[in-house]
Amino acid sequence: xxxxxxxxxxxxxxxxxxxxxxxxxxxxxxxxxxxxxxxxxxxxxxxxxxxxxxxxxxxxxxxxxxxxxxxxxxxxxxxxxxxxxxxxxxxxxxxxxxxxxxxxxxxxxxxxx
Amino acid sequence: xxxxxxxxxxxxxxxxxxxxxxxxxxxxxxxxxxxxxxxxxxxxxxxxxxxxxxxxxxxxxxxxxxxxxxxxxxxxxxxxxxxxxxxxxxxxxxxxxxxxxxxxxxxxxxxxxxxxx
Numbered sequence: 480x481x482x483x484x485x486x487x488x489x490x491x492x493x494x495x496x497x498x499x500x501x502x503x504x505x506x507x508x509x510x511x512x513x514x515x516x517x518x519x520x521x522x523x524x525x526x527x528x529x530x531x532x533x534x535x536x537x538x539x540x541x542x543x544x545x546x547x548x549x550x551x552x553x554x555x556x557x558x559x560x561x562x563x564x565x566x567x568x569x570x571x572x573x574x575x576x577x578x579x580x581x582x583x584x585x586x587x588x589x590x591x592x
Numbered sequence: 593x594x595x596x597x598x599x600x601x602x603x604x605x606x607x608x609x610x611x612x613x614x615x616x617x618x619x620x621x622x623x624x625x626x627x628x629x630x631x632x633x634x635x636x637x638x639x640x641x642x643x644x645x646x647x648x649x650x651x652x653x654x655x656x657x658x659x660x661x662x663x664x665x666x667x668x669x670x671x672x673x674x675x676x677x678x679x680x681x682x683x684x685x686x687x688x689x690x691x692x693x694x695x696x697x698x699x700x701x702x703x704x705x706x707x708x709x
Contacts, residue, residue, distance in 0.1 A: 487633070514700075521598070521685055521700035522636075567635065580626075580698075582635040 481505040481572040485583040491590055497555040499586045501568030506549060508570040513542065513553045516565045516585070525553070525566075555588075563590045594620045596688045598701025605676055606709055613671045613704045615686030621666035622688035627659075630683040630703075642669040676708045 482504045491497045503511070509530050514522040528535045528542045528551070535542045541554040555562055565585040572581060595618040605611050615625055623644045628636040640661050641649045648661035658680075660672040669688075673680050685703040 483635075519601075519703070519705070521596070521702040522687075523700070524698070579638060579641075581638075584633070584635040 481508065481570055481581040483568055483570050483581050483583040485566075485568050485586045487584060488587050489589070491558050491588070493558060493560060493590055493592050495558055497553075497558045497562070497588055497590075499553045499555075499566050499568075499588065501551040501553075501583055503549050503551065503568075503570045503581075505570065505572040505581075506546070508572050510571040511542075511544065511551050512569040512571070512580070513540075514567040514569060514582075516567065518564075522567065558588075558590050560590045560592075563588055594618075594688075594690060594699045596622075596686065596699045596701040598686055598704055600704060601702060602705045602707075604707045604709065607677055608675055611673045611676055611706060613673075613684055613686075613706075615669045615671070615688065615701050617667045617688040617699070620688075620690055622669075623666060623691050624689040625663060625669040626687045626689070626698075627661060627669075627671050628685045628687070630685060632683075636685060639671075673706065676706070678708045681706055681708045 485501045512527040513525045515525050516522050526537050526540050528544050539556045543552045565587050567585045568583040569580045597616045599614045625642040627639045630636045639654045642661045642663040644663045650656045663669040683703050683705050687700045689698050
């Protein structure tokens with residue numbers, strides 16, 4: 480089955496860019512997602528990318544997809560303290576998008592002054 | 593965006609009791625809802641898919657008699673943890689899917705922290 484992996488922790492200085500990386504194993508994954516979770520809260524969809532795209536930009540967020548290497552990254556420009564949270568990468572194997580999301584373990588982003 | 597309300601946000605119970613968690617879609621009708629479980633510093637694990645008016649589909653390894661799911665209406669799904677034990681202590685999150693062809697229309701509740709003593 481699909482396996483999604485991400486590094487567990489990232490620390491950046493306020494104003495710098497953050498890059499969170501993710502790898503997945505199922506090449507049939509059609510949609511790949513990035514979610515943000517703040518303490519004690521549910522998940523908030525940040526952005527997603529369809530597998531036929533290489534890049535997607537949405538304001539401060541840039542998603543890069545290397546389908547050959549099954550590697551996904553999320554870049555947050557001008558990182559702010561409010562960006563401190565856990566970021567989950569998720570893949571939707573096969574057809575059907577949301578029908579069965581497989582999540583990574585989450586990357587805890589800490590932003591310091 | 594659409595709102596999914598999950599209640600309660602936190603519950604502490606004694607071992608052997610049953611706990612019911614509610615997931616409501618407040619401003620849309622959700623024919624499909626999902627229940628996830630999250631252990632500390634770990635990922636979300638899909639437990640089951642809840643479909644309105646039919647039996648839930650459970651993931652491999654999830655005990656259906658232990659985790660009862662009822663999706664009686666288009667806006668409400670409930671998860672009941674029966675005869676809870678300390679190992680059931682976890683963060684449970686529901687999500688609801690908008691009945692549209694687009695795939696980004698999935699909204700999460702704020703989660704329920706269950707602690708079984």
